[in-house]
Amino acid sequence: MAGGSSEEGSKSSDGGSGSDSGKGLEEKVVVYSPHGKDILSEFEKQFEAEYDVDMEFLDMGSQEILDRVRSEKNNTQADVWWGAPQVNFDQAKDDGLLAEYKPSYADALDDMYHDEDWMWSGTSITPEVILYNTKEISAEEAPKDWDDLLDPKWEDEIIIRYPLASGTMRTIYSSMIYRTYKDTQSPEEGYKWLQKLDENTKEYSANPEIMYNQVAKGVGSLSVWNMPDTVMLAEEKGYPFDYVIPESGTPVLTEGIAIIKDAPHPKAAEAFYEFVNTKEAAKLLAEKYYRIPTREDVEDLPEWITETDIKPMEIDWALFQEKSPKWMEHWDNKIKNTEKDKSEE
Amino acid sequence: MSTVNLSTITKSFGSVTAVNDLDLLIEEGEFFTFLGPSGCGKTTTLRMIAGFYYPTKGKVKFNEKDMTTVPPEKRNTGMVFQNYALFPHMTVFENVAFGLKVRKISKTETKKRVGDVLRKVRLDQYIDRQVSQLSGGQQQRVALARALVIEPDILLLDEPLSNLDARLRDEMRTEILRLQREYGITTIYVTHDQVEALTMSDRIAVFNFGVCQQVGTPTEIYNKPVNDFVAEFIGETTLLPITYEKTFGEKLIFHSDGLGDSIHVSNTELNIAAHEENDDLIMSIRPEAIQIDSNHGENNVFNGYVSLVQFTGASVHTYIKINEDITIRATDLNRGPSTYFKEGTEVSVYLPEDQIRVIPKARE
Amino acid sequence: MSTVNLSTITKSFGSVTAVNDLDLLIEEGEFFTFLGPSGCGKTTTLRMIAGFYYPTKGKVKFNEKDMTTVPPEKRNTGMVFQNYALFPHMTVFENVAFGLKVRKISKTETKKRVGDVLRKVRLDQYIDRQVSQLSGGQQQRVALARALVIEPDILLLDEPLSNLDARLRDEMRTEILRLQREYGITTIYVTHDQVEALTMSDRIAVFNFGVCQQVGTPTEIYNKPVNDFVAEFIGETTLLPITYEKTFGEKLIFHSDGLGDSIHVSNTELNIAAHEENDDLIMSIRPEAIQIDSNHGENNVFNGYVSLVQFTGASVHTYIKINEDITIRATDLNRGPSTYFKEGTEVSVYLPEDQIRVIPKARE
Amino acid sequence: MLNAEKRKTLYLLIPVLLILVGYVLYPSIETLIKSFKINGVFSLQNYTDFFGPKAAANLQALWNSVYISLLSVFFSALIGVPLAYIFNRYDFPGRQFFSNIAIMPIVLPSLVGVMAFMFLYGEAGLVPNFIKDVLNLSEIPFSIGGVSGILLVHAYTMYPYFYMTTSSALNNIDPSLEEAAYNLGSGKSKVFWKVTFPLLTPGLVAASLLVFMVSMASFSAPFLLAGGYRVLSLQIYFSKINGDLEMAATQSVILSVVSISFLLFMRWYQGRKDYRMASKGIGAHRSEVNNPLLKWFMVTIGIIAMVILLLPHVTLLILSLVPEGGWTWQTYPQQFGLENFILLFEDPDIWDPVKNSLIMSVLACAGVFVFGIITSYALVKRSFIGKNLLDILVMIPWALPATVVGMNLILAFNEPSPFSFGKVLVGTFWILPLAYFVRFIPLVVRSTTAVLEQMDDSIEEAAQNLGAKWFYTFRRVVIPIIMPGVLSGTLLAFVQAVGEFPTSVLLYTIGNRPISIEIMNQLRMFNIGQAAAYGMIQVGLIAIVMYIAYKFFGVKSENTL
């Protein structure tokens, strides 16, 4: 199944890793991660240099990792699952796929950023933002808040990554409903909001790459997406993108790490768990790979992190997990205008 | 080197009965021919002997061994298919060598034998051609060579020479006969060429609509047909319905309504076929027996005029119209155009009493 | 209703020359037959007339109109293919109706005409069968019906009756001839059956290795062959090399080394074929002309003994061995087994002087 | 009574059935059972749901799927059949070359391939914008998307099924049949429609089945090109993402039921007539064309077809040559370089996935080759009860979406079973070759069946009559004659196996990660350029394999390809 999710994780903060723990580890650790070859290879090298452990990784989308861990339940292959939105970890926890581990740097983590039972802990956070094409829209013109997106002047300017298949988009859509739901206990108002957004939407793209391409080439000029990816695209890949952090607050996703239940190499897994969230590692990830660390004790972070004032939206993740399938199904069946796919223009 | 014994064989395709209750015993080393009109079940019978059809009823035995359910490849028969069934992806050599390869004959031996048989069918210079590049007759000869080269116990030939010219056919016939005699191969032959059937066969079976009408040697079949179907099917003949009148010494006297006169026939086994009391009787006379303008007393002489003269090479057919309904055909050797009758000439014809055969009408 | 004019046609397949420098003019409404050994280029010539092959050289004209590059569907010819080429996905009816449908004949008319023609080829009760459920001869008749039903200008028949029995073949011949005469269809016929060729044709062309040897009426071809190939290919004959000795009144005297004696031949156009000074000469005598045990003076009489008696139905062949090298074949009508010679009998044969034909050897 | 024929049939069927039951039926049963369960309790609820409260969306998706699939069959045939006809029936300069190009679409890696399409024909795509700029239009003249986009991609990627089966079927038609039709006075088109086309039925049926089923189960095209357009395969995906595995199973079952109904319909349609070439003797002469106008017309068609067919590959090449950031907002790429390739080749493990893909594809194709031949022989030339059932079994891996097949295999083989020789297959190297094998059984069986249907029985009989045992006959006579069909199927299978993604992504392990996963990962990291470069490696690789097949096995591309 294609699509692939684009959600990335990151992590931060030091940790009590230590060169002393080179003994007593299994000779191998298997990591499932969506972080991509660049990050994974770099950490493989460093990790292998530090410990005498062979690290193997499988690089795939977080949804795929969940599927796979589930299907390998009887024959566990992986030790560590590094990177995925907390929703996925929560699901995995419910299915009993994860093992408890409390890292040495636990104190440096806000309660918001780890599971209450330490089934997983957060490594990085990804705030959602409004993304715009700087060739088409100036910084002044750009919408400043979620509600600005409904302005009729953006009709046919918004490109949206098809939300059903994307954790990021599901979170954003659910948050939009949740904004009013938390008061009214009814999603109706949120549905109306999404309905209006749908009216301004030019098309739903099947995967992020297509969304980037359509926004970059000016097919549409606006989208909603997560901050690290947007920064990375603009800085590394030369896309004409910039972002706005919605004034009223934005959902912030936590990406985490977990040890798989019945992991074949539990000791090595723990070593790796610690290793990728040391302070140095977090800093490296932030500087080089645009991940905002969860650890509060990381210093000298890049400007785009320190300068940015993020106002996290208050979110009841448990409620999300319970309601979001229904909400999304409603959106899919009742709100989405099928003509808004890329049909017959 | 096998006898072939078909006992009460029936084969139906759905509602069509192609072969009906057939009994045949073909002797070891015999050259046996199936004759019969198109669609009478000859190919079907051959295919049952080869093992491609299972009889709906009855048994096929080779040498008293029941072969009814033995698969084709274990029967050691060699068949020339009516549609050749050459392997389209092979050359002439490969086609012919196929059966030898199966028999694990050595390469050199194979080469030799294929070369030999192709020489016999006059195709040695085509040995490396693709079969699609051959003419119709050449393809037929490949099919023949392919069946001959394996020297099978039983040879099944389904009109193997139908697309060859007379000369080549003659040569092939000789070749087949030589091989057949030499190895004592039991041969079953289907042909539409009567001369072929009559000259080559030890015995002939005449079929009609899936039913065997007569089995006998060529001269028996030709000279002593058992009914009008056989008489008419083999060779030319003029048939006239007659009724028995009386016996007169050595002769029987019949009456022909068509000729409006009596017919005298010698009372021998050759002239009068076995028949039942209440069979309709028919007289058959071969055109070559009829004499034109000869002086032969008054019995069996009729007057008429020549309505058509037909040249057929070695012989000339003269059609003599006796009356509205009856035209008698006479055949004579071709002795040059000057001897032909002119159309319209008045002539008298004599039907020799010892050349007439009285036969019953075939039952449906 | 077209003439067909082939001028200096050559057709090569790679290095094989199938037809070589052929010139032919076939008249309107003529029944023209191609005769020749297997692989001599008959089918190839037909296919060029039908338009499936382009001649490597030369032109095909219908009624003086150059048709060489006209596509087949615009030629209005009806062809019976040597391999039938029936459409396997259609029933008998659909196969036959195909040409009518193309011509936009109304449904009822189509039905009627298909029914008629199928009746003529005796297949009316098979009208709804799939062609794969027919016997070989039945398939051939469907192919024939399909070509006849469209009443084309030119009918091209490639061995259309080869898989039919004599009786049916006779009926089909009559049918073809009737149709041909009725509509004046120019017909080109390929057959290996000499009787068929000789009885049906207006004219015959005899081929060998892609070269036309002789064109003429049936009696011309049979009685006045231009060379030994034609003489031997059409009809039976005995050929003996001879050399010219002298002229003696009305007769020419030749010497045969094989017989070790002189041969007297009447000096007529019928007996002496046109030839060049330095051609090798050959005498040809048909077996039906030979007389056995007759008293005819001393010219052209030879002694020998009967080596084989062959029964062929209407006639009986007697092979008389004159010496080690020479066996002469004589044919007589079948007058019953009692008249056959016994093998081994000493006989004398007479070769009538007016029945001998002296011909040159065919050039390669 | 069990006569020799029946015994032979039985011997043939036993291995076929064992494999089908073990690797197709047994894994699929799980899906079927699941579709009848709600929270582990047996119930028809899912089906009542499907047709009940969720009906609107589901039925619309079902209808859209069928509609798109039928149109895909139509358009694929519209391209594939004429191309096959032209390349196989006419001799003109460059024919050989063009006919090789004709199958390039399957070489296109699925994901990046579709993206190449968007870069080509999308609203910001090269072709529409190029036309706009050249003609000075204010708006782009056209762009693909939605249904038209899906259809375009389907037609482009699936027409090779028609092209290949038609090619091999065409070469099996006795040319004298067409000649007979010409002779009876029908023009070119009539001959084509009344004789050639009907005689191609076995091939066309095979191709229609393949295309219909792939379109029904097609995922990437609708997903990438028309995010919101409802089709059944996407519904399945979303049900799964939403965690409703039982509904996903139900939808899968319904999807296969539709596909299988189509299969039964086609079988019935084909069964009404006889397509065996039963001419007397063999007539095989290619009709000669020497109309110069026609010749150049053909060459023109060849060239145009070639350009259109290769455009996506060229786009892919361009993408692979554009360094990062060189083609983001710009309409046309700005700079070119080998940067992406260099980056790729810096990785020492670059060839591992390539090697894995090759080995696994070869393994799977060898299996599918043997199995396909035997199975289709049994299906066509043997009579036994339950033929339709066998045929359905064979087609199930094709009728189910690839992901479902993958899931089925996971469920079946993540615990020891007799069919995996008591081992757990999930997580091992062998699970992927097995998956490819299962996935591509239908492809080989169908293309083989198509040629077998045309083979005259008496050829086989002749061989038997000459004393050849069944197996010998099969090996020396049947197989060589049907080889074009078998090879075209196997080659298609191989090409697709090398690029297989949907089941691979579920089943691959560290030790056997195939190329497609690598491409996917590059894409996920937004390295479109490197993904494209990897795609080009895949294209080149397959091209080499086809060239080798052509050279060493004498596989004439006009026969097989």
Ligand SMILES: Nc1ncnc2c1ncn2[C@@H]1O[C@H](COP(=O)(O)OP(=O)(O)OP(=O)(O)O)[C@@H](O)[C@H]1O
């Ligand atoms: N496609 C081809 N390639 C090469 N040679 C061929 C091809 N077709 C025919 N020939 C050769 O051309 C010659 C003439 O063939 P043609 O089919 O015209 O013979 P024919 O007179 O019809 O013979 P038959 O009576 O056996 O049917 C044959 O020797 C044949 O082998």
Ligand SMILES: Nc1ncnc2c1ncn2[C@@H]1O[C@H](COP(=O)(O)OP(=O)(O)OP(=O)(O)O)[C@@H](O)[C@H]1O
């Ligand atoms: N598969 C079949 N289904 C139905 N009928 C068939 C089938 N095969 C043959 N028949 C019929 O059975 C009869 C006998 O066929 P067969 O082929 O044995 O005839 P044949 O004597 O060989 O004729 P021919 O001399 O024309 O080849 C024919 O009437 C034919 O139509």
Ligand SMILES: [Mg+2]
């Ligand atoms: Mg027959």
Ligand SMILES: [Mg+2]
């Ligand atoms: Mg011929």
